[in-house]
Amino acid sequence: MKKGIFRRIFIVHVLILFLAVLFVEIYITAALRENYINHLKQNLSVQINLISKGISFTQTGLDTLCREIKKETGARVTVIANDGKVMGDSDTDSALMDNHLHRTE
Structure with missing residues (x-):
């Protein structure tokens, strides 16, 4: 009798602890x-604000600058104007x- 009650209480407590x-x-994750x-x-x-202060926003040279940044960082770099033009x-x-005006990223 005592064993059965102890076992039930133990299982309930283990389940409560597990939950x-x-x-x-889940909350912390x-x-x-x-x-x-x-x-x-x-x-x-x-980073974007720092980079934008050092860039002359003309079409010439931005592809080269983007390639240089990619060599240093390994990340793809795309400069997009407010109207979506690359x-x-x-x-x-x-x-x-x-x-790129209507692209989600």
Whole structure:
């Protein structure tokens, strides 16, 4: 009798503990992910502002500049004007690229 009651209480407590740990893990993972994404957005914004201060926004030379930045960072670089026109790109000739105004990224 005592063994059966003890076993039931033990199983219930283990289940409650498991569910609590699972809930905390899900919550922390979501919070960390959101924090990481916000940090990346902020970091990219700072980098864009710094880069934009040193760029002369004329069509000539931006493809070359984008390629140089890609050599240093390994990341694809595309400079897009407010109207969506591609001003420079590290992978493709910007004159051949479509308008990026309605692209989600």
